[in-house]
Amino acid sequence: LLITGLISSLILLSFPLALIDPHRRLAHRLGTLWGALLMRLNPFWRLQIVGADHVQKNQSYVLVANHASLADIVCLFTLGHQFKWLAKKSLFRVPFLGWAMTVMSYIPLERGRHGSIRTSYQEALGWLRKGVSVLIFPEGTRSRTGTMGRFKSGAFRLALESGRPLREPGVLRASPR
Secondary structure, three states: OHHHHHHHHHHHHOHHHHHOOOOOHHHHHHHHHHHHHHHHHOOOOEEEEEOHHHOOOOOOOEEEOOOOOOHHHHHHHOOOOOEEEEEEHHHHHOOOHHHHHHHOOOEEEOOOOHHHHHHHHHHHHHHHHOOOEEEEOOOOOOOOOOOOOOOOOHHHHHHHHHOOOEEOOOEEEEEOO
16 A cells, blocks of 8 residues: 555656656556566565567557456556556546546546447547557456456457557466465
8 A cells, every 4th residue: 555655646746747748658657666566575476477579669559458356457567568548437536546547547437338438439549549558458347256258349449440459468477476
């Protein structure tokens, strides 16, 4: 909580830089620092990334990842690739963390509300057209059982409409040390 509060506060303080950093690269780098710190400081986690070379630094993608646990968020931040998350709208109301997500220009999605889906899709398409990757959990939610759920079509439609490649950012294996 201390690390999350500290890094979120730094991200909030970076908001005035949005005029010279419209893609919020600095804020995302702070998010990457957050992920790296949590990975290093947790004595029970060890992370191995396999296939990250499929994601080139100067290219934008529709990134897709399975969402098996909350640790996925931390692990995906360690990739160091600039992207915008598509995340459920309720997370944006969480103090510090949600505020930081707003400053980082992440994309809120209110599940079950058709207008929100359309708005989020257009926002994601806009980021892709600006050359910024978008990361989506194609199952739409975290797995409760550990088994892969049915994919929704949004990530695939975004890849087709934007002309951006669809990529899995690598296989992240978090295991006990």
